[in-house]
Amino acid sequence: MVRTFVAVDLPDDLRARIGGVAEALRESRARLSFVDPALIHVTLAFLGEVPPERLPAVAGALAGVRQPPFEVRVGPIAGDGRREPRTLWCPCTGNGSLAGLAAGVARALEPLGFTPERRPFRGHATVARVRSFHPSLGDLLADLPPDGFGAFTVDRFRLKQSTLTPSGPIYDDLSEVLL
Numbered sequence: 298m299v300r301t302f303v304a305v306d307l308p309d310d311l312r313a314r315i316g317g318v319a320e321a322l323r324e325s326r327a328r329l330s331f332v333d334p335a336l337i338h339v340t341l342a343f344l345g346e347v348p349p350e351r352l353p354a355v356a357g358a359l360a361g362v363r364q365p366p367f368e369v370r371v372g373p374i375a376g377d378g379r380r381e382p383r384t385l386w387c388p389c390t391g392n393g394s395l396a397g398l399a400a401g402v403a404r405a406l407e408p409l410g411f412t413p414e415r416r417p418f419r420g421h422a423t424v425a426r427v428r429s430f431h432p433s434l435g436d437l438l439a440d441l442p443p444d445g446f447g448a449f450t451v452d453r454f455r456l457k458q459s460t461l462t463p464s465g466p467i468y469d470d471l472s473e474v475l476l
C-alpha cells in the first residue's frame with residue numbers, strides 16, 4: 298500500500314523564510330516537532346493507503362482537474378485556533394481558488410471511491426506539530442512578526458507518496474498536474 302496525498306508545494310525561498318521564523322519557537326517549553334522546511338506544502342486531499350495498482354487511475358483522474366493558475370497569500374505562523382493548538386501553520390488564502398482547487402481534486406477522486414473530507418477546507422501550510430503544549434508557546438507565537446510571507450503563484454499540484462520514518466516523513470512525487 299502507498300500512503301498518498303495531493304498537495305501544492307511552497308516555493309523554496311518561502312519555505313526557507315518560514316523555517317527561519319519558526320526557529321524562534323524552539324525557545325518554547327512546548328514539545329514541538331517541526332516540519333522540515335524543504336517539505337512545507339499545502340495539502341489539498343489526504344488519500345491514505347492506496348493499492349499501488351490504483352495509482353495510475355488516481356493520477357489520471359487528477360490530470361483532468363482544470364483551473365487557471367492563481368495567487369495564494371501565505372499568512373504568519375499561527376496556532377490552529379484551539380486554545381492549546383495541536384498544529385502550528387501558516388494560513389494560506391487564495392480568494393477561494395485554493396478551496397476551489399481542493400474541491401476540484403475531491404470531485405475528481407470521488408468516483409474512484411475516495412470520500413471527500415467533511416470538514417470545510419482551511420488552506421494551510423503546517424510548520425510544526427505540538428506534541429505537548431506549554432503556555433510559553435502562546436507568548437512566542439504572539440511575539441512573531443505579524444506580517445505574512447507574501448504570495449506565490451499556484452500553477453501546479455502534485456500527487457505525493459508519504460513514507461513515515463522515525464526521523465520524519467519522506468515525500469516522493471508520483472505525478473504533477475499543471476494548471
Ligand code: 3AM
Binds near residue numbers: 340343421
Ligand atoms: O498538510 P497537513 O499537515 O495539514 O496531517 C497530514 C498532512 O496534512 C495529513 O496529510 C498531510 C500529509 O501527510 N494527514 C495524515 N494523516 C491523515 C488522516 N488520517 C491526514 N489527513 C487526514 N486524515
